[in-house]
Amino acid sequence: MSQELSFAVIGCGFWAQYQIAAWQELEGAKLVAVCDHDDEKARQTAKKFGVPNHYTDAKTMLERESLDFVDIITTVESHAEFTQLAARHQLPAISQKPFSPDLETARQMIMAHRAAGVPLFVHENFRWQAPIRRVKTILDSGEIGEVFKGRVTFTSAFPVFDNQPNLAKLDQFILADIGSHTLDMVRFLFGEAANLHCITQRVNPNIAGEDVANVLLEMHSGVHCYAEMSYASVLEKEAFPHTLLLIEGSEGSIRLDHNYRIIVTTREGSYRKVATPKKYKWVNPDYALVHSSMVDINRDFLTALQNGTLPETTAADNYRTLQLVYECYRSAKMKQVITLEEPIFS
Ligand code: NAD
Ligand code: 89V
Numbered sequence: 001m002s003q004e005l006s007f008a009v010i011g012c013g014f015w016a017q018y019q020i021a022a023w024q025e026l027e028g029a030k031l032v033a034v035c036d037h038d039d040e041k042a043r044q045t046a047k048k049f050g051v052p053n054h055y056t057d058a059k060t061m062l063e064r065e066s067l068d069f070v071d072i073i074t075t076v077e078s079h080a081e082f083t084q085l086a087a088r089h090q091l092p093a094i095s096q097k098p099f100s101p102d103l104e105t106a107r108q109m110i111m112a113h114r115a116a117g118v119p120l121f122v123h124e125n126f127r128w129q130a131p132i133r134r135v136k137t138i139l140d141s142g143e144i145g146e147v148f149k150g151r152v153t154f155t156s157a158f159p160v161f162d163n164q165p166n167l168a169k170l171d172q173f174i175l176a177d178i179g180s181h182t183l184d185m186v187r188f189l190f191g192e193a194a195n196l197h198c199i200t201q202r203v204n205p206n207i208a209g210e211d212v213a214n215v216l217l218e219m220h221s222g223v224h225c226y227a228e229m230s231y232a233s234v235l236e237k238e239a240f241p242h243t244l245l246l247i248e249g250s251e252g253s254i255r256l257d258h259n260y261r262i263i264v265t266t267r268e269g270s271y272r273k274v275a276t277p278k279k280y281k282w283v284n285p286d287y288a289l290v291h292s293s294m295v296d297i298n299r300d301f302l303t304a305l306q307n308g309t310l311p312e313t314t315a316a317d318n319y320r321t322l323q324l325v326y327e328c329y330r331s332a333k334m335k336q337v338i339t340l341e342e343p344i345f346s
Helices: 016-023 039-049 058-064 076-088 103-116 130-141 165-169 179-190 285-307 315-334
Strands: 005-010 029-035 053-055 069-072 093-096 120-123 147-155 193-201 212-219 224-230 244-249 252-256 261-266 269-274
Touching: 005 016, 005 058, 005 285, 016 029, 016 039, 016 285, 029 039, 029 058, 039 053, 053 058, 058 076, 069 076, 076 093, 076 103, 076 120, 103 120, 103 315, 120 285, 120 315, 130 179, 130 244, 130 252, 130 261, 130 285, 147 179, 179 212, 179 224, 179 315, 193 315, 212 315
Parallel strands: 005 029, 005 069, 029 053, 069 093, 093 120, 147 224
Antiparallel strands: 147 244, 193 212, 212 224, 244 252, 252 261, 261 269
16 A cells, blocks of 8 residues: 655645645545645634644744645745745645746746755646546547647636636736646647747736737647637637647547537548546536546646656646746747747756
């Protein structure tokens, strides 16, 4: 039997309520303490999930608790502070996305963990969604031949600011928030990008950042990829939180549609599959697809921590996703195609 690992959570806000529930689906990880600088949130979260200890100060928590890893579920501005704190305690850490507010900070976070000799992972869960995994399996089977084009679509009018009001205040919104997922799925499906061009818009006048982003990427494989993101799209069928896909290859195509429907077309005709995610009791129905993927990514992290192996979404891997996010902002600002440099981390 695998060793049981003790861990602590920093940040007891909206998303932590589901992320902790996702951890509790797995055997082998025991949540022993939670922390939030809002005492009431820490107290309530500890009570709700039966966690023995709660704190308002992460430093005190890490000094007092005997931990095997820490899961950081705060917003981006404190990810560096808490990953560095974990590194000083020689503790493996998982950070929520977006991993960092810029590439240089991400590099420093990765270097601190490398120097401490302990792993650092990023909770980048969209690639773990059941329909995305199924599409990847079909792609890898070679059934549609050589892929030459991919469209990755996250367009919605879901009132995302109701649950996450903080997002309305961000100067960099949709690329950093959804783009870190969408562009990670681009990498997961098509490999690394050679260059990109991005244009953005703000349609909703009541928010600070951009709520529309259109990105055209040329992948090293030669695939042309169009990634479109919007929270301003009033559509016939609301898709939130689904990502829709249309992938074209020399011998056919794959379409990921609403309701987890996958349509594979070859010269012989079309057939359908449905890749329904596992539905847990604790999910918020609006986010069920995303919540299910959190159990799968947590399992990947736990297996890695127990066996000393690497999960898919290490911090060094996520650096490449972040590079796409921040180079998109640069492209939109400069109105230029950006050639992507090979990152320092491979
Ligand atoms: P939130 O604001 O509801 O929660 C953040 C919590 O962290 C708050 O309770 C806040 O009090 C606490 N906090 C902030 N700074 C702190 C500090 N210095 N010390 C202790 N506590 C501190 O935000 P949220 O919506 O829960 O988002 C949290 C993170 O999860 C973000 O990075 C967001 O991008 C990410 N997220 C990821 C997904 C996903 O699918 N992967 C979905 C939603 C949110
Ligand atoms: O992923 C996120 O950070 C969230 C949501 C699931 C709504 O997209 O903003």
